[in-house]
Amino acid sequence: MLQHLIILTIVIPMAAGLVALLFTGWRSAQRGIGLGALVLNAAATLAIAAGVFRDGGAAILVSQMGNWPAPFGISIVVDGLSAIMLAVCSVVTLGVFIYCIGQLPGNQQGGFFHPLYHLLVMGVQWSFVTGDLFNLFVAFEIMLMASYALLVVGTSTQQMRQAYKYVILNLFASMMFVTCCGLIYGHTGTLNMADLTRMSHAGLLPSASTPAFVMLLFAFGLKTAIFPVWFWLPDTYPTVHAGIGALFSGLLTKVGAYVLVRTFVMILGNPDGPIAGAVQPLILASAGVTMFLGVLGAVSMHSIRRILSIHIISQVGYMILGVGLGVGVGIATESRELAVAGAIFFIIHNMVVKSALFLCGGLMQRHAGSDDLEQIGGLLSRAPLLGLLFFIAAMSLAGLPPLSGFFGKFLLIRETLATGHWTLATLALATSLLTLLSMLKIWSYGFWSPPRGLHVEEPQKRPRTALGMAGAALLVCVALSMGLGASVYFRGCLGAARTLVMPDAYVQAVLGPARSVPPLPAVAVAGADWHGMAMPKDGER
Numbered sequence: 001m002l003q004h005l006i007i008l009t010i011v012i013p014m015a016a017g018l019v020a021l022l023f024t025g026w027r028s029a030q031r032g033i034g035l036g037a038l039v040l041n042a043a044a045t046l047a048i049a050a051g052v053f054r055d056g057g058a059a060i061l062v063s064q065m066g067n068w069p070a071p072f073g074i075s076i077v078v079d080g081l082s083a084i085m086l087a088v089c090s091v092v093t094l095g096v097f098i099y100c101i102g103q104l105p106g107n108q109q110g111g112f113f114h115p116l117y118h119l120l121v122m123g124v125q126w127s128f129v130t131g132d133l134f135n136l137f138v139a140f141e142i143m144l145m146a147s148y149a150l151l152v153v154g155t156s157t158q159q160m161r162q163a164y165k166y167v168i169l170n171l172f173a174s175m176m177f178v179t180c181c182g183l184i185y186g187h188t189g190t191l192n193m194a195d196l197t198r199m200s201h202a203g204l205l206p207s208a209s210t211p212a213f214v215m216l217l218f219a220f221g222l223k224t225a226i227f228p229v230w231f232w233l234p235d236t237y238p239t240v241h242a243g244i245g246a247l248f249s250g251l252l253t254k255v256g257a258y259v260l261v262r263t264f265v266m267i268l269g270n271p272d273g274p275i276a277g278a279v280q281p282l283i284l285a286s287a288g289v290t291m292f293l294g295v296l297g298a299v300s301m302h303s304i305r306r307i308l309s310i311h312i313i314s315q316v317g318y319m320i321l322g323v324g325l326g327v328g329v330g331i332a333t334e335s336r337e338l339a340v341a342g343a344i345f346f347i348i349h350n351m352v353v354k355s356a357l358f359l360c361g362g363l364m365q366r367h368a369g370s371d372d373l374e375q376i377g378g379l380l381s382r383a384p385l386l387g388l389l390f391f392i393a394a395m396s397l398a399g400l401p402p403l404s405g406f407f408g409k410f411l412l413i414r415e416t417l418a419t420g421h422w423t424l425a426t427l428a429l430a431t432s433l434l435t436l437l438s439m440l441k442i443w444s445y446g447f448w449s450p451p452r453g454l455h456v457e458e459p460q461k462r463p464r465t466a467l468g469m470a471g472a473a474l475l476v477c478v479a480l481s482m483g484l485g486a487s488v489y490f491r492g493c494l495g496a497a498r499t500l501v502m503p504d505a506y507v508q509a510v511l512g513p514a515r516s517v518p519p520l521p522a523v524a525v526a527g528a529d530w531h532g533m534a535m536p537k538d539g540e541r
Helices: 008-022 027-052 080-103 113-129 133-151 157-188 193-201 207-224 233-239 242-267 274-299 304-327 333-368 384-398 404-418 422-448 466-484 486-501 504-511
Strands: 061-064 075-078
Touching: 008 027, 008 113, 027 061, 027 080, 027 113, 075 080, 075 113, 075 193, 075 504, 080 113, 080 242, 080 333, 080 466, 080 486, 113 133, 113 242, 133 157, 133 242, 157 193, 157 207, 157 233, 193 242, 193 504, 207 242, 207 274, 207 304, 233 242, 233 304, 242 274, 242 304, 242 333, 242 486, 274 304, 274 422, 304 333, 304 404, 304 422, 304 486, 333 384, 333 404, 333 466, 333 486, 384 404, 384 422, 384 466, 404 422, 404 466, 404 486, 466 486, 486 504
Parallel strands: none
Antiparallel strands: 061 075
């Protein structure tokens, strides 16, 4: 019965958006509808995740729309990866919404903000559950169209200028995406992910389809902001309200990372396939440059939101590193599973922590009147709870143990060393150290230094930030649970990674038990046996 409820992950935000549209101009009603829908959405996604991981593995829930069998109909699929992404997405959207109803100016909450918010959530969650590439394109477009409008809430000149660039680049990426879908369908006769996975692992994907998948990497890379197509992000996200920036930073680029994992680890992750050999060097090279150059840009900035925006790029580099290792050319299956598990853990950690940091940055600006580090200071004495929340989130982003950022980075760097990619491991460690430096820079200027500048608030004039603090506190508490309860989260991530690396269960769940993929060949790699964390035996999985 649970498999038929997964459609609620699309229906709930869609219904909330339509109902909120009927109450345009009645902000209190829109707030109540939105808050109730997001709480219901969180309950539904957490229940689905509990059902997927109930027996210690990662079950796969499939619903065939209209009872049409795959690959001919529309498949809605929730495996371990989808369940994790849905659960974390629902918590992030709830925390950000609480912040927005408290901190977004009333004139900006009026009109279509609330319907657009829920439609963006619908597009994001649809991306996580769709089982074919064309419906993934449709979900992307719903998400992006909502983001186009949310990007100009406030309608400042700077916002409009950056929105123009954002829209043009995403339209170009969408054009490439749908073109790739047409080329892949022409070569294979299917766009169903399970069917493409079966063909890939059976060696049935024609080599002529390689350019289409390389183009797909470029299209998804533009949406994820990886090198060399990251240039749109640093100037775009700092222009929007902090709440909308938190929503974008926590979800949009992470949807791109999710799709890269789904496509290039599960579908194309055949170490003997020609496509894997073509894309893996591109992914690994992009990961190294994205990490290091991104963090260098962040260290050089003096605006809080610009530092946080550029850090999105450097953190994406770690995710792409896990994708490159998960593709699997010359890498043992055990190393692939751990690398992909590390990437999944890092993605969900970053969704929560990056959103929390944007919310804290917005509250810092509310208290100080500016987000320029040269013009603020002394916030620790005026907002001690905000200082604590920011410090926890910042140290999590930097990867200090026992906080959540440490565990994903540890797994990724360890598997990078184990597979002999020493240069990438060095860049990952250097990026982590520079991330710590830039976070300490914000802390020391904003909280630790004495008050300065023109915007020193008197105690009786402090802004009302209770709801904003509640939204940020919710996300920081979730981030703390990821660090202190890392073993629980890691078991889920490892189960999800196994389904991606060995996708036979996914293929059979979607296409039926008569369809399967051949077992992966054993890969002997020097150093691949070195692991500090023992893998469970077959009987324990």
